[in-house]
Amino acid sequence: MDNAHMNLTLKVWRQKDAKTAGKFETYKAENISPDMSFLEMLDVVNESLTKTGAEPIHFDHDCREGICGMCSLYINGHPHGPKRAITTCQLHMRSFTDGETITIEPWRAAPFPVMKDLAVDRSAFDRIQQAGGYISINTGGVPDANAIPIPKVVADEAFNSATCIGCGACVAACKNASAMLFVSAKITQLGLLPQGQPERYRRVQTMVAQMDEEGFGNCTNTGACEAECPKEISLMNISTMNNDFLSAKLFRQEEVHEVQHEG
Amino acid sequence: MSETKQTFNSSLGKKLIMALTGLFLCTFLIVHLGGNLLLFCKDGGYSFNMYANFLTHFPPIEVVAYILYASILVHALYAIILTTKNRKARPIGYAVATKAPASWSSKNMGLLGSILFVFIVIHMGDFWYKYKFTNTVAFKEYRTNLATGERTEAAYTPEKADFEHSQSFDGNTEIIRVKDLHARVQESFSQLWYVALYVIAMGALTFHMAHGFQSAFRTMGWVHRKYTPIVEFIGTWFFGAIIPLGFAAMPVVYYFMK
Numbered sequence: 360m361d362n363a364h365m366n367l368t369l370k371v372w373r374q375k376d377a378k379t380a381g382k383f384e385t386y387k388a389e390n391i392s393p394d395m396s397f398l399e400m401l402d403v404v405n406e407s408l409t410k411t412g413a414e415p416i417h418f419d420h421d422c423r424e425g426i427c428g429m430c431s432l433y434i435n436g437h438p439h440g441p442k443r444a445i446t447t448c449q450l451h452m453r454s455f456t457d458g459e460t461i462t463i464e465p466w467r468a469a470p471f472p473v474m475k476d477l478a479v480d481r482s483a484f485d486r487i488q489q490a491g492g493y494i495s496i497n498t499g500g501v502p503d504a505n506a507i508p509i510p511k512v513v514a515d516e517a518f519n520s521a522t523c524i525g526c527g528a529c530v531a532a533c534k535n536a537s538a539m540l541f542v543s544a545k546i547t548q549l550g551l552l553p554q555g556q557p558e559r560y561r562r563v564q565t566m567v568a569q570m571d572e573e574g575f576g577n578c579t580n581t582g583a584c585e586a587e588c589p590k591e592i593s594l595m596n597i598s599t600m601n602n603d604f605l606s607a608k609l610f611r612q613e614e615v616h617e618v619q620h621e622g
Numbered sequence: 623m624s625e626t627k628q629t630f631n632s633s634l635g636k637k638l639i640m641a642l643t644g645l646f647l648c649t650f651l652i653v654h655l656g657g658n659l660l661l662f663c664k665d666g667g668y669s670f671n672m673y674a675n676f677l678t679h680f681p682p683i684e685v686v687a688y689i690l691y692a693s694i695l696v697h698a699l700y701a702i703i704l705t706t707k708n709r710k711a712r713p714i715g716y717a718v719a720t721k722a723p724a725s726w727s728s729k730n731m732g733l734l735g736s737i738l739f740v741f742i743v744i745h746m747g748d749f750w751y752k753y754k755f756t757n758t759v760a761f762k763e764y765r766t767n768l769a770t771g772e773r774t775e776a777a778y779t780p781e782k783a784d785f786e787h788s789q790s791f792d793g794n795t796e797i798i799r800v801k802d803l804h805a806r807v808q809e810s811f812s813q814l815w816y817v818a819l820y821v822i823a824m825g826a827l828t829f830h831m832a833h834g835f836q837s838a839f840r841t842m843g844w845v846h847r848k849y850t851p852i853v854e855f856i857g858t859w860f861f862g863a864i865i866p867l868g869f870a871a872m873p874v875v876y877y878f879m880k
Contacts, residue, residue, distance in 0.1 A: 433718075437721055441721075467714055467715060468711055470711070535708035567632060571632055578637065580728065580833070582722075595845055599843065601841055608635070
């Protein structure tokens with residue numbers, strides 16, 4: 360492996376808070392190891408910013424192993440950078456070339472307001488999830504796994520949808536800032552499994568209603584979300600959601616508000 | 623009622639309306655192309671004029687026609703509503719445009735649709751409006767000898783201003799007097815700019831169909847490993863190639879045959 364260190368120019372979106380207008384600032388990232396992750400490279404830049412007394416660049420991160428969904432960053436026109444099927448924390452500097460200029464922007468969507476610099480408020484996703492992205496089991500122990508048989512293909516499909524980490528890259532990539540890939544992944548995951556069946560048609564209606572209320576755009580089946588998703592969630596999920604939603608609304612007459620939840 | 627309203631006001635409900643009106647317009651393309659292929663009959667416009675006369679004087683067709691016009695308007699209106707909402711969902715854009723791989727058609731449905739809408743307005747203004755609401759389309763008289771099948775044609779000037787069409791018999795000869803839309807078509811298709819407009823519009827149709835047809839199926843949730851490739855094939859080759867080529871051939875052939 361080439362261990363020659365790299366020098367990069369970063370164009371980073373800086374914004375004091377949600378109310379202040381932001382702008383791009385240019386920084387030099389020098390002596391960067393190609394084996395560093397993208398976030399580690401930002402750590403290095405922040406270290407030097409801190410030493411000069413400047414405000415470090417704020418960005419979201421947590422597990423740094425690609426499973427928590429906390430990191431974001433729209434890097435050179437790609438959510439989570441140019442590599443396929445990884446999050447920003449799994450992106451390494453060897454994916455860039457020495458001397459390159461890298462533009463780093465926050466997710467851009469009205470329901471994801473910038474809080475500071477590159478960190479956006481993604482609580483809209485939490486509210487959608489709270490609107491129905493769960494199963495209600497209020498009592499009793501966990502049934503034995505062999506008591507609820509699930510065909511392997513169904514389990515696999517549900518698991519594929521369940522790999523969504525809710526990072527919001529789909530919204531960031533979509534030309535319409537639509538959240539339908541995220542919402543449909545949750546709906547499909549739960550709707551496929553027996554535990555999710557009782558609330559299947561209620562869930563799709565409440566989650567879609569919350570998604571609309573948050574102000575996300577509308578899917579035009581362009582497929583940018585699927586291409587940019589770090590977990591490769593398929594566009595097929597959106598069709599499954601459409602099918603469930605229309606089936607609920609047009610043929611099942613689900614009384615969404617009849618169901619009352621306790622505690 | 624409020625539930626119905628709620629369904630169609632939701633994001634997915636609006637998309638359903640786009641899909642249903644879009645697919646209805648697709649079925650119309652088949653009928654319209656099929657009928658208009660009569661333009662290629664070398665019979666002095668007899669078949670085409672008879673067909674145009676039938677379409678405008680057969681009540682069930684008239685009803686479907688008005689549903690069709692409504693569908694065009696609803697499809698365009700909902701496109702504007704959805705696009706406005708989509709724009710509002712991203713008030714601040716990116717400095718670096720997205721590099722996600724996505725087909726050109728899928729990203730430019732609004733532009734393609736706008737070209738088609740302008741085309742439809744000009745097209746309907748020139749034929750449908752003039753045919754139905756003005757006296758600018760001349761009449762033609764076809765005399766067919768029922769024994770031999772021989773047909774002669776001549777210009778006809780109606781005696782009454784509200785004359786529409788007539789069929790009468792003179793011994794063994796059938797006399798049919800109809801509006802000569804065929805002549806109107808010949809006249810329009812002899813102008814280069816008009817031919818160019820048609821060809822450009824059909825180019826736009828190609829790309830609009832390449833994305834739109836399969837997208838409508840996705841919106842309705844009709845996606846299947848087995849059938850979706852067939853839907854995509856039909857959208858690309860039948861609606862995206864054969865239909866626009868068929869339509870574009872009409873002005874091009876008439877222009878060069880004049």
